[in-house]
Amino acid sequence: MLKYLSGICLVLWLLPWALKHFSAAYFSAWYIQWPAFVLLGVLVPYGLAKSLYHVDLHRHVYVFLLIFVAQSAMLGVGYTGLYFAGQMLVSASHSRLPQDMSLSALSLPTPEDRKIVAITIYHESGQPIIYQDSNGQSVMYQPTAADKNLYAKNIEVMQQERQVLRSMQAQMREILYLSAYFYVAFLLVFSLVFNRQSQRIRTDHTE
Incomplete structure (x- = not known):
């Protein structure tokens, strides 16, 4: 089973991303994206800890590390991109007219x-x-009537901008929650499995 775990993790990592880009309307829902992410947060540290203690599985260590680093980079880039895009949107909405x-x-x-x-x-x-x-x-x-119509359109645009900003802030919070889960789960699972493997090896040597 362990020799297939790295492939399973690759599928869990790549498939939701591919499906989301294939059809975001259908595959962006949390009940499609989150289960794969939750499983990934457990299986990657488990597989990494197990592979470190099996000589014939050492090559899989690089796969697990790749997934961990790439997933961390994606979370970081996603949060940073949303943050700066939100700052630009806020700055643009607050600087329409000079104060004086x-x-x-x-x-x-x-x-x-x-x-x-x-x-x-x-x-x-x-x-x-x-x-x-x-x-x-x-x-x-x-x-004039034309002025009032244009002002109404500007109000609509500003409301759309606020809606976009709220959506971006919600996505940023989601990334923070996912990041916290990913790193906490990685540390806990890796530590538990790694320590158990160490204790098992010490027990075998003492016997």
Whole structure:
């Protein structure tokens, strides 16, 4: 059985990944991905510890180590990629308008530019602001129907961005949970099996 364990682990590691990329809609569900991952977290350290004590299984050590290192790298890269993508999304959503842009509606030299600033601020914030018209009077910008439609579209885009960000944060938490399980299970199973094998060998030598 042990000589087939490395192949079984390779299948458990590669098959869910391949199925997910073949059809993410069907094979991305947790009840497909997680069982293979849970089994992998137990079988890899078990097989590694067993292979270290069997001369004819030493070549399988590299397979188990490869799976462990590659899986760790995938978890790390996945978390890092989601983290930086989320930071970029947050940064983009918070930097749509300069903080002092509303002052430009009063200070720019031409009335056309001042009105453009008022229009832009309304499109992004939905708040009409005061700007100086062509007569030098401070007036409240009155949004048109087109302005209101564009603001509504911007709100929809921002809601979609927040939804994407929440999804990314949920995926990051999932990766953290999976990583914690993977490393804790590896340490526990490997330590238990390795110590048991050591005790068995010492017992055989004493006899």
